[in-house]
Amino acid sequence: MRQKIVNGILLTPYRAIQGGTIVIDEGQIVGVHEGSVEVPNAVEIDAKGQFVAPGFIDIHVHGGGGFDFMDGTEEAFLKIAELHARYGTTALVPTTLTAEKEDLLKTLDVYETAHRNNTKGASFLGMHLEGPYFALSQRGAQDPRYIRNPDPVEYEEILKHSSSIVRWSAAPELEGAIAFGQRLRQKGIIAAIAHTDALYDEVLLAYENGYSLVTHLYSAMSGVTRRNAFRYAGVIESAFLLDLDVEIIGDGIHLPPPLLKLVYKIKGADRIALITDAMRAAGMPEGESTLGSLKNGLKVIVEDGVAKLPDRTAFAGSVATMNRLVRNMVQLADVPLLEAVRMASTTPARIMGVDHRKGSLAKGKDADIVLFDQDFTVGMTMVQGKVIYSLLSGPSRSLAI
Template sequence: MKKYYIVNGEVYINHRFEKANLLLEEGKLRICREDAPPEEGKPRICRADAPPAGCEIVDASGRWVVPGFLDVHTHGAVGVDVNGATAADLKKIGRFFAGNGTTAWLASVLTDTKEQTEWCIDQYLQSDQSDVPAAELLGIHLEGPFLAPEYKGAMPEHLLRNGCAALAAEYQERAKGNIRYITVSPEVEGVVEMIPKLRELGMTVAIGHSGADYQTAMSAIGAGADSCTHTFNAMRLLHQHEPAILGAALETDIYCEMICDGLHLHPGIVRLLLKTKGTERVVAITDSIMAAGLPDGRYHLGVNEVVVENGDAKLASDGTRAGSTLTQIRALRNLKKFTGYSLEELLPLFTENPAKLIGVYDRKGSIADGKDADLVLLTENLDIDRVFLRGTAFKKEG
């Protein structure tokens, strides 16, 4: 594998930017500082004019060097819907994501028939992570089927069902443990009771698509739910006499997903959510559908027909908003515009927080020795200059 030595950039380490050089070797990172003391058993490699042998020098002057973004909730892009995506289609999504700064992702499977859900799982297992550079597909997110009909959003109501740990276990066994994340509605019969089992199965549990009252939502959080799906959207909202599921999500320390496209959330709500939860407990997601990266038109999301006008995706049947056409680099720009927060403050929403949420922070989500060499080089205008995927330079198509 080719080695790279990135020099002269402002590198995002421990929540701040600093001057450092980065060695990318065998898909992993190593930080090299001019003023770092020699490490026992390791060669001192710091200067741009004396790189390790065999490295290609990457001059990152005028660039911010940041960890690659993670998207834990997306249903597709560039004409591919995850619910109908073949193994090759999943790689196509991954290449589009990589070109937009997302270096790792979860494939979100919308509530579907048991047969189609199993087919989606099989396609994930057949997807090849090595032949063509693309954002790494880390696993599966099941959005349903244990969801409330009253807040179904784009979910097909006739396929929603009560909590069933046996079915979840069957799906996880078929997925060989690769279902990392699942969205459930606390008020649905049997759901709160099954949350500990979902955690035992290796799934991070999010609550959403829900009209749960405050106490029921708190019971789900107490049982082990760690996140709230697209907070404020497709859920019962806050009332001073009945805080409901939203109140429980805001009060507790669970993570809150946020779709920052300027359509799902007013900029004032974006600021409120960040002020309430702090930047360490918000996860930026796209909830993108197959229309991401494509012009307005007619598309689908699972079994639903979707119409996209001015970038806004809605169900053709009743006008319900149905996912987004967002990319994570656009979300980052939007957040900067909406909040005035510094880049240092906003980056954890795209990197560290999602990595911690789904349990991959040991190798993803920050720039540190030994972690995967997933990097994005940004210009001062937050345009993407270069992307590295597990130590391989990515060439954007087009």
């Protein structure tokens, strides 16, 4: 089936095209045009003056809509995918929490079934294991009962069990973490630095041995520290100095506007991936919730637009959605719209190795497309040519860049 999207502002990798047309055939973009074009027998989608952008790609998300991937059910996976599609996400990487090996294996098994049956939500790009190989001192809201050093016997069993793991986050200063990073690189799995007290030399060694990404920059990691009167650079400074990709929770809370501006100024849009790191309360009313599995997860409080530990001493996860992150980068960090969209699409696609088919409005790419207005309210989400969410019956709104 041929489709064409008309009467929108197309946000391509290089420029915005007023009144452009996107032509879609069999789930792929086959043309991006500056004006109106005739497409015989095509189903026409009127963007009604909204922005037309590549679908958002969330490479670190735990849940939403009242569900968490650690619930270990197919329903949880599918409902989370549907919830985030309402906010412009067209592809995501389901993320675990620190847990027992058996729970991780079960979650990986459920992913396989959910991946096959996922037709109504954002598509899945593979699994992200966040932990359990972390520094206890930087655990954040991760359950300390399950935190441990990398164990070759354990992680080899997990790697053998599932081929769906695409990234794994760990603290590189732990005993065995360098060999772990090397093993992940051999398997083509992204090794990410997370929940860590590493110093610069340890980060540099990790970078040389497979670690290429920094998980939620600034959150649960070391900065400049003083030991015996001498100062040492931590993970934050190392991320700025080395050629590492970084992801940021751009909810304006985990990172306030000055830090959003600083990261953008130093790393630029081509090295930053916006992530929600959302837990089950995303898209839900504020109040009590659970981080992780309902069976043995951590009770949290959602207020002020973020999840907190019950004693309010630390954040316990985000409730952000991708459209909110893009809006924040534009409105709070003064980032140009095209650059903000790039951090939510093109850059995460490149990090995950899927930029040959996703992440931009270009001929030959999957028709993963989101429409949103000047308030960043999503009007339509399309995954591989299939409209899975739409508000286009609403009134037309004239926008200006």
